Amino acid sequence: MQRIIEKTEDGSATLFVPELNEHYHSVKGARTESQHIFVDMGLKASAAAHPHILEIGFGTGLNALLTLETAEKEKRHVHYTGIELYPLAWPEVDALKYSGNPLFEKLHRAAWEENVTVTPYFTLKKVRADVETISSDSLLMINKSPFDVVYFDAFAPEKQPGMWEEEVFRNLHAAMDTNGVLTTYCAKGAVRRMLQAVGFKVERLPGPPGGKREILRARKEVVNY
Incomplete structure (x- = not known):
């Protein structure tokens, strides 16, 4: 699969896949997008100590x-x-020249599985697996505890529709701890309704x-019987 390096508006780079007509990150700013959606709205919204x-x-x-x-900055x-x-x-x-931090290379050269x-x-x-077919039990076995x-x-729903099926979100919900947080850049109504449908x-x-303009954050709530 061909991938082309393109500069985004915040100065950081991303990869473009002509076959899918899709970028790995937002063209408005790769680093800015990742920091906001996943770290600031995801990690920092979790009360988990570890x-x-x-x-x-x-x-x-x-x-x-x-x-x-x-994690290093917060000693978490x-x-x-x-x-x-x-x-x-x-x-x-x-x-892509994301970082001069030698730990970035260590992330990529780390052994799989x-x-x-x-x-x-x-x-x-790092796990090489297909999220479309992996079960919640398999996800829990990978980590030995809930997420x-x-x-x-994932790539956008119109590019990889199988990644955005309700069953995928159902398995993720089952593999998460109570009060767990899921964040995604996709704010489509269909995705929001699927997340709600699985709990x-x-x-x-x-x-x-x-x-x-908008992103989604989903939280696994306490179930009271």
Whole structure:
């Protein structure tokens, strides 16, 4: 699959896939988008002392890098699981010039299918799997405990419709801890209704500066019987 490097409006780069006519990040600002949607609205909205994060679409590793930097700054232990069916090679990611931080390369060179201690505050597990077919039980087996935060960063619904099926969100809901948080850049009504249908309480939030007008944050609520 061909990928072309393009500069976004905040100066950071992204990859464009001609075959899908789709970018990995917002053309309005790759780094700005990732920081706002996933770190600020996701990680920082979780009250978990030692959050377990699941990223759907590890991609360029930008979300993981920003989360690592936040974990280091806040001295907050994070366990990060990234699921990716089509991993990028390090030279391709390095060309984006996201960071001079040597830990960014360590994220990409980390072994797959095992826990890797990147720093004392950040543990990474990369899993090569298809989110469209993976079950909630399999997700829980991967992590050994429920997830506190989910970064849902798949390609857009019209590009990868199978990633946005209700069953996918149902499995994610089942694999999350009570009060767990899921964030996504996609604010389409159909996605919001699917999240609500599987049991999430969903809110629309302002999008990143200069980017999308709204994003979605979903929270797994306590069930009272």
